[in-house]
Amino acid sequence: MNKLSVNNLLGVQDLTKKDFDLIFNTASQFKEVINRPIKKVPSLRDLTIANLFFENSTRTKLSFELAEKRLSADVINFSSSQSSINKGETLVDTVNNILAMKVDMIVIRHPYPGSAKFLSQNINSLIINAGDGTHEHPTQALLDCFSLIERLGDLKGKHIAIIGDIIHSRVAISNIFALKSLGAEVMICGPKSLLPKYAESMGVNIETDLIKALRWCDAVNMLRVQNERMNLNYFPSTREYSKLYGLTNEKIESIRKPITILHPGPINRGVEITSEVADSENAIILDQVENGVAIRMAVIYLLASKMKNISSAE
Amino acid sequence: MIILKEMLERVLLDELKINVLLHRLSCQLLEFHGDFTETVLIGLQPRGIFLLDRIVELLKNEYGIKDVKVGKLDTTFYRDDFRRSKKIHFAKATELNFEVEGRKIVLIDDVLYTGRSIRAALTAIDYYGRPSIIELLVLIDRRFSRHLPIQPDYLGVQIDAIEGDRVRVEWKSEKKSDCVYIEKES
Numbered sequence: 001m002n003k004l005s006v007n008n009l010l011g012v013q014d015l016t017k018k019d020f021d022l023i024f025n026t027a028s029q030f031k032e033v034i035n036r037p038i039k040k041v042p043s044l045r046d047l048t049i050a051n052l053f054f055e056n057s058t059r060t061k062l063s064f065e066l067a068e069k070r071l072s073a074d075v076i077n078f079s080s081s082q083s084s085i086n087k088g089e090t091l092v093d094t095v096n097n098i099l100a101m102k103v104d105m106i107v108i109r110h111p112y113p114g115s116a117k118f119l120s121q122n123i124n125s126l127i128i129n130a131g132d133g134t135h136e137h138p139t140q141a142l143l144d145c146f147s148l149i150e151r152l153g154d155l156k157g158k159h160i161a162i163i164g165d166i167i168h169s170r171v172a173i174s175n176i177f178a179l180k181s182l183g184a185e186v187m188i189c190g191p192k193s194l195l196p197k198y199a200e201s202m203g204v205n206i207e208t209d210l211i212k213a214l215r216w217c218d219a220v221n222m223l224r225v226q227n228e229r230m231n232l233n234y235f236p237s238t239r240e241y242s243k244l245y246g247l248t249n250e251k252i253e254s255i256r257k258p259i260t261i262l263h264p265g266p267i268n269r270g271v272e273i274t275s276e277v278a279d280s281e282n283a284i285i286l287d288q289v290e291n292g293v294a295i296r297m298a299v300i301y302l303l304a305s306k307m308k309n310i311s312s313a314e
Numbered sequence: 315m316i317i318l319k320e321m322l323e324r325v326l327l328d329e330l331k332i333n334v335l336l337h338r339l340s341c342q343l344l345e346f347h348g349d350f351t352e353t354v355l356i357g358l359q360p361r362g363i364f365l366l367d368r369i370v371e372l373l374k375n376e377y378g379i380k381d382v383k384v385g386k387l388d389t390t391f392y393r394d395d396f397r398r399s400k401k402i403h404f405a406k407a408t409e410l411n412f413e414v415e416g417r418k419i420v421l422i423d424d425v426l427y428t429g430r431s432i433r434a435a436l437t438a439i440d441y442y443g444r445p446s447i448i449e450l451l452v453l454i455d456r457r458f459s460r461h462l463p464i465q466p467d468y469l470g471v472q473i474d475a476i477e478g479d480r481v482r483v484e485w486k487s488e489k490k491s492d493c494v495y496i497e498k499e500s
């Protein structure tokens with residue numbers, strides 16, 4: 001099939017294996033496009049997309065905006081710090097006002113889990129979830145898996161470890177769903193206080209010793225400690241966290257095998273990963289950023305192709 | 315009530331005739347492009363690639379052209395029927411590993427029908443640069459069915475087929491032999 005099974009991208013949990021294959025195949029073609037001298041295609045020239053960011057973001061927002069512009073869509077940006085949210089307007093009202101200006105697609109990031117789904121149930125537009133609180137970040141998981149496949153080939157049977165602040169991480173949840181759909185085995189590793197209780201029910205291996213996790217895995221996804229989501233102390237000190245869970249050259253050398261290293265960014269150099277590891281050959285952190293644009297182009301393109309047919313709408 | 319439509323199938327060109335046409339098209343390309351130093355042959359995904367491969371094979375093996383630059387072009391993202399037709403196209407690989415600026419380009423496709431794929435290909439090429447010339451080579455021209463003012467420069471055969479008819483080209487690299495069929499609704 002050349003169609004996605006979903007009409008909105010709310011989470012990777014909703015995607016089928018065929019959806020993943022279609023998105024990755026389309027993203028490969030867009031990766032070729034964004035490496036040309038003229039990095040654009042005209043497909044979405046009659047669409048307008050609104051990026052609604054109710055939470056801070058640099059990478060994801062820029063990546064979505066570039067993806068939209070490279071598909072020739074018109075783009076409007078909105079961030080909550082400059083908006084009428086501060087004047088007491090509800091989310092549905094804000095979005096409906098934007099849609100009244102004839103916007104066709106909404107990309108939303110919001111601190112509340114489930115906000116993208118809530119919007120999809122209450123407004124008449126196509127929604128892409130760019131991160132809803134600690135719930136899901138589907139395009140990040142898609143680009144992580146796409147980058148891993150580029151490096152490791154088919155992920156079936158591959159061992160992938162996700163290290164660090166799992167409990168606050170939408171990247172971790174989306175990655176677990178995506179990797180398992182693609183047949184990989186997943187391990188989460190971190191201090192017990194940062195591992196969620198529901199992890200076992202997601203069918204992942206749980207480990208608290210970083211060296212053991214490194215020995216087990218083919219690739220490792222290092223997560224940032226999300227201090228902004230912590231309202232109490234989850235570990236004694238950053239220094240201790242870094243000593244036990246920070247990825248260093250010594251730890252990698254001690255296991256005597258190459259490991260592919262991912263990081264969703266932003267990096268806290270010296271905390272979860274040292275500079276030498278982040279800049280090493282096995283780190284594919286900048287590939288992830290490049291692939292992020294191609295993956296978002298693919299998702300937007302494929303969802304747009306399912307939108308109401310222009311000739312039948314008239 | 316379900317109405318079953320049966321398709322009647324007729325062979326339009328057999329292997330021998332296709333072979334003659336391929337040789338003629340290759341000779342015509344030779345006549346106008348000489349040693350192919352400035353020329354690039356670009357097959358349109360997906361079905362134009364088979365014809366491209368056969369012509370390149372002939373140019374190399376039968377006519378002694380050593381170096382033919384070839385490319386593959388997928389026009390999915392440049393089509394004018396995006397969100398307008400029920401059919402959703404599946405993007406395939408584009409491989410243009412050379413500058414198109416100033417080059418002579420020959421677009422190659424198996425069947426020319428409405429001309430919209432060729433228009434999409436012209437738009438796509440425009441995004442890579444400005445060639446000096448773009449020409450079109452097709453095996454089959456379904457005349458009287460064009461939506462746009464597009465005509466081939468190198469042509470295998472012209473056929474009359476009404477809307478609803480289907481022209482199907484099979485190649486021996488994928489099926490048992492080279493053959494062109496026309497399918498009509500009964």
